[in-house]
Amino acid sequence: MNEPLDALQINFDDSKLWILNIAIAIIMFGVALGITTDDFKNLFKTPKILLTGIFSQFILFPIITFLLVKIIDPTPSIALGMFLVAACPGGNISNFMTVMAKGNAALSVSMTAFATLVSIVMTPLNFQFWSNLHKPTAAILRVVELDPFSLIKLVILILGIPLLLGMLFRKHKSELALRVMKILKPISLLVFVLLIIGAFSQNIDIFLTYINYVFLIVIVHNILGYISGFYVAKFMKLGYQNQKTLSIETGIQNSGLGLLLYFDFFFGIEGLDLGGMALLVAFWGIWDIGSGLLLASYWSKKDSVKTAKA
Numbered sequence: 001m002n003e004p005l006d007a008l009q010i011n012f013d014d015s016k017l018w019i020l021n022i023a024i025a026i027i028m029f030g031v032a033l034g035i036t037t038d039d040f041k042n043l044f045k046t047p048k049i050l051l052t053g054i055f056s057q058f059i060l061f062p063i064i065t066f067l068l069v070k071i072i073d074p075t076p077s078i079a080l081g082m083f084l085v086a087a088c089p090g091g092n093i094s095n096f097m098t099v100m101a102k103g104n105a106a107l108s109v110s111m112t113a114f115a116t117l118v119s120i121v122m123t124p125l126n127f128q129f130w131s132n133l134h135k136p137t138a139a140i141l142r143v144v145e146l147d148p149f150s151l152i153k154l155v156i157l158i159l160g161i162p163l164l165l166g167m168l169f170r171k172h173k174s175e176l177a178l179r180v181m182k183i184l185k186p187i188s189l190l191v192f193v194l195l196i197i198g199a200f201s202q203n204i205d206i207f208l209t210y211i212n213y214v215f216l217i218v219i220v221h222n223i224l225g226y227i228s229g230f231y232v233a234k235f236m237k238l239g240y241q242n243q244k245t246l247s248i249e250t251g252i253q254n255s256g257l258g259l260l261l262y263f264d265f266f267f268g269i270e271g272l273d274l275g276g277m278a279l280l281v282a283f284w285g286i287w288d289i290g291s292g293l294l295l296a297s298y299w300s301k302k303d304s305v306k307t308a309k310a
Helices: 002-007 014-032 037-045 047-072 076-087 094-100 105-133 135-144 148-172 174-201 204-235 240-251 255-265 275-309
Strands: none
Touching: 014 105, 014 148, 014 174, 014 255, 037 047, 037 105, 047 076, 047 105, 047 204, 047 240, 076 105, 076 135, 076 204, 076 255, 076 275, 094 105, 094 240, 094 275, 105 135, 105 148, 105 240, 148 174, 148 255, 204 240, 204 275, 240 275, 255 275
């Protein structure tokens, strides 16, 4: 049953890869327009929150992912997709969901920025480290001969440089930056969503045939992300707003980056079947948006009821 999944062929036009690269870079630039150096300064004033957030995203969640892989023992391509998702920083849409959930919006934006910078090193490091600890995925990486410096360069180009350029623009042209941000963010997100829909439209039969392989895995993996973020913040005695924020920041992963890394480094390698990897990462990108909206809506209504009773 696992062999057909690994052997499935994803239909994707290489000529669209540069559009995907640009779309993610523009999304990051749009997010950066809402970030100032004061956001970083405020984050460093509360190192407990900062360290808890980094621990939750880049250490605890990858550990949980590794344990989950060992427990369920999925097909190697699925396991590799899980490690890739866990290595990515938080998704940019987490800022919107944090506001909706009545969490700490300033913390969410700051964590997105800081996690993006940290991901330049931690995303390649985590992916290589945890994938090499699991024998079936380690065997794949030996075939791929993945260069960690190539991974780092791509993350810098797609996330790091747009982040720095956006912050510089905001610093020197504050009013214009805010106006551009209002236009740029929805447009860039729309382009990205259209690209994903386009990719799915070419693979709808494959998706419907094989979704049962990854459906429960993605749901459990995602829920564990929310739970670990929430309870590690609670264990560190952070406020309820911050608990909600770190839960969302940990549970919403930048699977768009994960999909990009898949198509850049793992797609179309002769003699290597990794269709399940793309399937899992793509479904993560759809699922965590829906689950994040549901969770944020629940917290929003819960807080509204508490306020009404008070």
